[in-house]
Each structure stands twice: as C-alpha cells, then as structure tokens.
Amino acid sequence: MGQSIIGIAANEVLDAGETLHHLPISYTPLGYVRAIQHAGGLPMILPIGDKAAAKEYIAQIDKLVLAGGQDVSPKFYGQEKTINLSSYLQRDEFELALIDQAxxxxxxxxxxxxGMQLINVALGGTLLQDISNHSDIVHMQAPVPKEVPTHLIETLSESRLSGIYGQKTHVNSFHHQAVDRLAKGLHQTAWSPDGIIEGLEAADQRLLAVQWHPDFAYDALSQEMAAFRYVVNDL
Structure with missing residues (x-):
C-alpha cells in the first residue's frame, strides 16, 4: 500500500514582500508539510480556486487538512460583522466546497x-466573533513563542483526542474567535477551563478538529507530532 495523500487547503497572500518581489503567492505553513512527511504521508497543497474544482481535488487525495488563517466571514453563519475581521471570501467559499466534497x-x-471553526460553520453552527469578553485566559499568546503551550485543556474520555493527548495537557493558542453554537453531528471533545471549545469530533465521520496549532509545535512537542501520526495513519 502506498503513502496516504494528504491534501492541505492552501492560503493566499497578494503581496509576499520584498524578498519575493511583492508577488502574490499560494502557500501553506511548512509545519503541515514537514509533519505529514515525518508521519509517512505525502502532502499535496490544494490552491484556492473555483468551487467546481473541489470535487476533483478531493477525489485525488486520501484525507483533507484545513489550516489556520483568516476569520471565517459571518455571512456564512447568518450574522453581521460586529468587529473588524480579516475574512477572505474566496478562501471561505473554496474550503466550504472542499468540506462538502470530503x-x-x-x-x-x-x-x-x-479550520475547526469553518467545519462548525459548514455543518450549521455559529462562531463567537470575539472571545475577549468571554474569557480571562489569553487565547492569542503572541509574542510568546509559537511552540510554547500556554493554557490547559481537558479532553473527553475515550475520544480520539484523549487517546492522543491524554485527559489533560497544555497547548499553544493563537485565536480570537471560537465555536459558539455547536453544529448538529459534532461533539465537543476538548475544552479550556473557561469553557471555550478546543476540540471537535463526529460520531459518523472520520473528522478531528483542534483549536490550537499542532503545526507550530510538531518538532518541539511529542504530543503534537503524535497528532499528525494519528491523522496520517489512523484517522
């Protein structure tokens, strides 16, 4: 049996800066690529494109990875903007099509x-546009280094996440939004002490979603590399 082909939904930036001659680029953070390779998978980057291409992209891969990035547009969960958001409509539309096809x-x-927030939205859930008034925990840890775990999470007994991370652990944190109303069919399987949902799974679908960034710490923390091994080899 050959290597599992892991499709990583890419992001875009319209100006990559002076080093890359201010070119527009399609990219994914290198942590996903390296961690998938170390786990024995074959990463394939899926550039943002026409929604109609999603069917063929998904047909070419064994598993789909949805990465971090811009805020999900509130239009997709029936709300108006209440804060200044960094949404990117074309990415939202393309990744929602990828999710549908997957x-x-x-x-x-x-x-x-x-990616976890988008999964919840795709299945009918909503998001908190800004969690700053909902928690005393710092969920956007910059400038603390990205690989440093900064807050506690607990996991649901016998969940996939519990099998990888144990009942309690600490994770990094780089988000200002969070899941609000949970979509039908999804189950909360990890949370922080303030009640923010940190992990999601589905009973009838091989789906695993986390609010933290294993890609930031796969080479520093064994638990994060273990997550990628699970995704590549067991999910």
Whole structure:
C-alpha cells in the first residue's frame, strides 16, 4: 500500500514582500508539510480556486487538512460583522466546497484553528466573533513563542483526542474567535477551563478538529507530532 495523500487547503497572500518581489503567492505553513512527511504521508497543497474544482481535488487525495488563517466571514453563519475581521471570501467559499466534497466522498478531515471553526460553520453552527469578553485566559499568546503551550485543556474520555493527548495537557493558542453554537453531528471533545471549545469530533465521520496549532509545535512537542501520526495513519 502506498503513502496516504494528504491534501492541505492552501492560503493566499497578494503581496509576499520584498524578498519575493511583492508577488502574490499560494502557500501553506511548512509545519503541515514537514509533519505529514515525518508521519509517512505525502502532502499535496490544494490552491484556492473555483468551487467546481473541489470535487476533483478531493477525489485525488486520501484525507483533507484545513489550516489556520483568516476569520471565517459571518455571512456564512447568518450574522453581521460586529468587529473588524480579516475574512477572505474566496478562501471561505473554496474550503466550504472542499468540506462538502470530503463529506460526500467520505474522506477524513483534520481541521486546525480557523479550520475547526469553518467545519462548525459548514455543518450549521455559529462562531463567537470575539472571545475577549468571554474569557480571562489569553487565547492569542503572541509574542510568546509559537511552540510554547500556554493554557490547559481537558479532553473527553475515550475520544480520539484523549487517546492522543491524554485527559489533560497544555497547548499553544493563537485565536480570537471560537465555536459558539455547536453544529448538529459534532461533539465537543476538548475544552479550556473557561469553557471555550478546543476540540471537535463526529460520531459518523472520520473528522478531528483542534483549536490550537499542532503545526507550530510538531518538532518541539511529542504530543503534537503524535497528532499528525494519528491523522496520517489512523484517522
């Protein structure tokens, strides 16, 4: 049996700066690529494109990874903007099409940070646009180094996340939004002490979603590399 092909939904930046001659680029954080490679998978980057291409992209891969990035536009969960958001409509539309096709074609999904929020929205849930008034925990840890775990999470007994991370652990944190109303079919399987949902799974779908960033710490923390091994080999 060959290597599992892991499709990573890419992001875009319209000006990559002086080093890259201010070119527009399609990219994914290198942590996803390296961690998937170390776990024995074959990463494939899926550039943002026409929604109609999602069907063929998903047909070419074994599993889908949704990465972090911009805020999900509130138009997709029936709200108006209440704060200044960094949404990117074309990315939202393309990744929602990828999710639809992954579910239809029964391909496993691993979603990180924004990706977890987008999964919840895709299945009918909503988001908190700004969690600053909902928690005393610092969920946006910069400038603390990205690989440093900064707050506690607990996991649901016998969940996938409990099998990887144990009942309690500490994780990094780089988000200002969070899941609010949970979508039908999703189950909360990790949370921080303030009640913010930190992990999601589905009973009838091979789906794993986390609010923290294993890609930031796969080479520093064994638990984060273990997450990628699970995704590549067992999800």
């Amino acid at each position: 579910l239809l074609q029964q391909k496993p999904i691993f979603a990180v940070c924004r």
